[in-house]
Amino acid sequence: MPYRVIAVDDGSLDRTGEILKDLSSDYPVEILVHQTNLGLGAALRTGLMQAAEESFDDDVVITMDSDNTHDPKEVLNLVSATRRADVVIGSRYVTGGVQINVPAHRVVMSRVINALVSRVYGLSLKDNTSGFRCFKACLVKKVCGKFGKHLIEQSGFVASLELLLKAVNSGGVVSEVPILLDYGKKEGKSKMRLISTVLNYLALLLKRKQV
Numbered sequence: 400m401p402y403r404v405i406a407v408d409d410g411s412l413d414r415t416g417e418i419l420k421d422l423s424s425d426y427p428v429e430i431l432v433h434q435t436n437l438g439l440g441a442a443l444r445t446g447l448m449q450a451a452e453e454s455f456d457d458d459v460v461i462t463m464d465s466d467n468t469h470d471p472k473e474v475l476n477l478v479s480a481t482r483r484a485d486v487v488i489g490s491r492y493v494t495g496g497v498q499i500n501v502p503a504h505r506v507v508m509s510r511v512i513n514a515l516v517s518r519v520y521g522l523s524l525k526d527n528t529s530g531f532r533c534f535k536a537c538l539v540k541k542v543c544g545k546f547g548k549h550l551i552e553q554s555g556f557v558a559s560l561e562l563l564l565k566a567v568n569s570g571g572v573v574s575e576v577p578i579l580l581d582y583g584k585k586e587g588k589s590k591m592r593l594i595s596t597v598l599n600y601l602a603l604l605l606k607r608k609q610v
Contacts, residue, residue: 404428407446410436440551440558451543454536462532467584469531477533484574485538489531493575500583512600530559538571557599
């Protein structure tokens with residue numbers, strides 16, 4: 400299966416840029432650089448806008464974390480599931496899905512936020528906050544064209560939820576497939592700030608379907 404990797408270096412201060420440059424000599428990696436750290440939302444927006452420009456309608460676009468917690472081996476399962484959906488979520492919470500080595504406070508927060516999202520927005524999904532997703536490129540193009548520079552306005556982890564809601568409100572059909580998320584494979588400290596993240600989720604939920 401032919402593929403291309405779009406990697407967004409969001410003002411990294413470690414060796415991310417060097418590693419990506421080395422990888423690009425052996426793999427089809429395109430590197431997009433933010434000179435300063437702008438947050439997850441800006442990184443997603445930059446990557447998706449570029450993917451919308453480069454892809455054909457019958458392509459698919461994968462978003463995933465690059466901290467080893469999302470296993471690339473799961474990608475083919477997500478792609479296969481696009482036969483019945485426009486967005487496929489790699490889910491920890493459907494039958495067969497597993498998460499291990501995740502701190503207890505993050506598990507509780509994730510469960511509560513997902514329950515609230517499903518209730519407020521009427522989504523029959525288990526893992527609304529997972530960032531491991533497969534989009535039909537035609538939907539990515541549609542959403543990027545509709546929202547433009549306002550595609551993602553949130554800067555933190557809530558950006559993934561904002562993107563999902565805009566995809567759904569643009570007519571996207573969503574399904575889930577099980578994945579294994581192993582938080583123990585993550586290197587370095589998490590950038591998530593618990594209180595501010597919860598408040599940002601709640602603020603987005605209060606907007607209801609105005610997203």
